Amino acid sequence: MAKELKYGMVGGSLRAFIGDVHRKAIGFDTRAELVAGCFSTREELNRETAEAYGLTPERTYSDYRQMAVAEAAKPDGIDFVCVTTPNDTHYDICKTFLEAGIHVVCDKPLCFEVEQAETLVRISEEKGLVFGVTYTYTGYTMVKVAKEMIATGKIGDIVSVNAEYVQEWLLDELSPENKGSDKNLSVWRTDPAKSGISNCVGDIGTHMENMVTYLTGLKIKRLVATTNAYGYALDLNANILVEYENGINGGYWCSQVAAGKLNGLAVRIYGTEGALEWEQHFPDYLKYTPRNQATQTLSRGTGYISEHAGSFSRLPSGHPEGLFIGFANIYRNIITTILKKKAGETPTAEDLDFPSVREGLAGVKFVHAVIGSAAADSKWVSL
């Protein structure tokens, strides 16, 4: 049976990291089919990847600009493109596809400069095109539960926020015996030409910033930061104190040199009536502490979570879900929104519950504020 939408991908060759996760996540709901790609600038790798996914040579492109023009001209051209290349290429690729009238999903961080992000917001809004930015972790069911609990006052008024995203992988990569090794494609993150003004804050700090905003609705007014690069070109560790528009403070920490930490995104939201804590390593659970009561561990797949939040689960309770499902949930809403636009219908607020180009812009502003503050001897920087 023909799938409802056709999509293309830029980046995401075989052996790359996140492109494959996008493809698998889209596949969970079987509504969109991969039909075109420009997976690598390396011709052989591009062809090998296209063959592995059954693409025709005609729709295997060596250049993304050529792909945008050719796909826009086809009666059955792609409905959307997934941009899964390193950061330095995002702006031009996204702009090229938007200008060709094609919906875009881009990975984070959205681009290098605030002005570039504003341009992407403007073009997508002027053209009425959908633009998703894959801040993946907001797709988990228990994150949806936490957001609902905060919105319905379960923890009262927020008094403090604490968030961290900590990993250890660059401790190994940058050790003297591994330095310069090309065994890990992802080391481009430490190169300013590919990564931009930041490594750690752009790569994982933006997820942390997005998660807090998603859960609480709090907007950062200003922040003060320190970063550590340990002699390398870009940050590998950052400590950030934020002040939200309502005067409440939050403390954030992101690091890629924290031994023992694998992919440790964690958020703790404290309110006048209790607290919530969620950790990416245990995504099916949410810790809830009502004021003056023992901490409870809430679980996905149970009768006490709302029908809406529960609808993001794909498996019964006790059967672990994971990153692929979190990612699939982001795509579920993006694809529903594109389908409704295609049918001339108006997407609902629930359909639009996915990170958009505006959240991508907020991430780019956050990166500039953190790096700017650290460079100015930890001065307060307004966003």
Ligand SMILES: NC(=O)c1ccc[n+]([C@@H]2O[C@H](COP(=O)([O-])OP(=O)(O)OC[C@H]3O[C@@H](n4cnc5c(N)ncnc54)[C@H](O)[C@@H]3O)[C@@H](O)[C@H]2O)c1
């Ligand atoms: N949402 C998440 O949780 C998450 C996780 C990992 C990475 N990312 C983001 O995804 C992006 C890619 O990261 P990665 O770890 O997959 O990188 P990677 O190095 O593993 O893969 C990059 C891919 O892009 C291809 N590529 C590079 N330049 C290209 C070009 N001009 N045209 C076509 N293909 C090109 C490479 O061949 C490779 O296939 C980054 O922006 C990163 O920040 C997001």
